[in-house]
Amino acid sequence: MLTTLEGHHLRACVLGQFWLIRQLERRGAGLDPIALFGVVEGTFVTVVDQLGRSGFPLTELRCFADTAVRLTAAGREPVSADEVIRIVGYQFGEHVDVADIEARRAVPVRRAVIGTAVRRLRLTLHDVDNLLRRGESLASQWGFAATTYHPGPLTACYLRVAEARWASRQSRRSRHTQLGRVL
Secondary structure, three states, X not given: OOOXXXXXXXXXXXXXXXXXXXXXXXXXXXXXXXXXXXXXXXXXXHHHHHHHHOOOOHHHHHHHHHHHHHHHOOOOOOOOHHHHXXXXXXXXXXXXXXXXXXXXXXXXXXXXXXXXXHHHOOOOHHHHHHHHXXXXXXXXXXXXXXXXXXXXHHHHHHHHXXXXXXXXXXXXXXXHHHHHHHO
């Protein structure tokens, strides 16, 4: 179980749980940009490492960026494909200028990369939680203070319903992908 308000907020963003995002923002999630950046950065570093270990080819970066743009298009902070390409390329060691992204768009772009990578790597809910716990742990090690949070009964119930819906969608996508490979 995640232990910080920022971790729960990032999880809701990654899984597209808009009602939960609003509920957590009412409780103060996202108000402290430093704490939110710490959890997002810790998770971002972990997910980029997993992408690298999975053999993610940089030739597919444009497709990855387009997916990130589609995932964030309906949200309050849409990102551009150029921002995603530059930030991921930079993490993979390419010489790219990311100073303008770092200054003003660090959290939304990293959050988009995390959400896209979760889908690309086909992570289960358990894997997503482990990824976010690792992000919380890294943020704590780096000195970012996050807000301790344990969901109440109504939020916990909504979390279970949203998790079941997300898992169902993922399994349907997985079956279609596997069926396409067989055909």
